[in-house]
Amino acid sequence: ILNVEQSPQSLHVQEGDSTNFTCSFPSSNFYALHWYRWKTAKSPEALFVMTLNGDEKKKGRISATLNTKEGYSYLYIKGSQPEDSATYLCAALNTGGFKTIFGAGTRLFVKA
Amino acid sequence: GAGVSQSPRYKVTKRGQDVALRCDPISGHVSLYWYRQALGQGPEFLTYFNYEAQQDKSGLPNDRFSAERPEGSISTLTIQRTEQRDSAMYRCASSPRQVRSEKLFFGSGTQLSVL
Numbered sequence: 001i002l003n004v005e006q007s008p009q010s011l012h013v014q015e016g017d018s019t020n021f022t023c024s025f026p027s028s029n030f031y032a033l034h035w036y037r038w039k040t041a042k043s044p045e046a047l048f049v050m051t052l053n054g055d056e057k058k059k060g061r062i063s064a065t066l067n068t069k070e071g072y073s074y075l076y077i078k079g080s081q082p083e084d085s086a087t088y089l090c091a092a093l094n095t096g097g098f099k100t101i102f103g104a105g106t107r108l109f110v111k112a
Numbered sequence: 113g114a115g116v117s118q119s120p121r122y123k124v125t126k127r128g129q130d131v132a133l134r135c136d137p138i139s140g141h142v143s144l145y146w147y148r149q150a151l152g153q154g155p156e157f158l159t160y161f162n163y164e165a166q167q168d169k170s171g172l173p174n175d176r177f178s179a180e181r182p183e184g185s186i187s188t189l190t191i192q193r194t195e196q197r198d199s200a201m202y203r204c205a206s207s208p209r210q211v212r213s214e215k216l217f218f219g220s221g222t223q224l225s226v227l
Contacts, residue, residue, distance in 0.1 A: 034215060043218035091216075097168055098168060099170065102155045102157075103154050104154045
């Protein structure tokens with residue numbers, strides 16, 4: 001069973017703070033890890049897809065790393081801005097099919 | 113189309129009625145997913161199509177739920193004899209290829225309320 005967990009559940013930071021959160025997944029039969037940003041009243045928007053152990057991806061002030069051996073990924077936001085306020089979802093797939101399993105998300109609030 | 117389109121945007125129905133939710137994926141996208149999302153939770157997998165073939169329906173909660181994609185494009189999720197516990201946001205997502213590393217493009221969802 002593929003179970004994806006995210007922590008913390010929510011996070012409040014000040015504008016300009018850097019922050020990070022964690023996604024944990026089973027390392028056995030791992031294939032891919034996705035990160036999505038979901039803003040209120042909008043649809044989840046893809047940020048990164050990573051497959052290889054040690055992968056690092058970056059998009060502006062947001063970056064992510066992947067450790068497939070221990071089963072976790074970190075998402076980092078440098079210099080948080082109010083527009084970064086959103087729920088950040090991770091999702092994992094294993095080698096057994098195309099079922100993409102999402103975590104419950106980390107809800108980020110950035111105060112100006 | 114420009115994005116994944118879902119209709120209706122909102123659906124209010126009485127318990128016991130059947131509902132049909134529609135998803136029109138991005139043109140040319142071969143993979144299509146249905147998810148259910150409760151308030152404050154991540155999307156919960158329901159079913160997956162590759163073209164018209166339903167390759168995984170393991171997430172459908174019970175036999176009241178069914179989905180089809182007869183021509184490999186538009187998909188319909190049908191819930192028969194709706195119950196209050198079926199109330200949720202139902203989201204559709206598509207991707208251009210049947211590749212596990214392909215990102216998903218989500219629709220705006222259908223908010224279903226069963227009274």
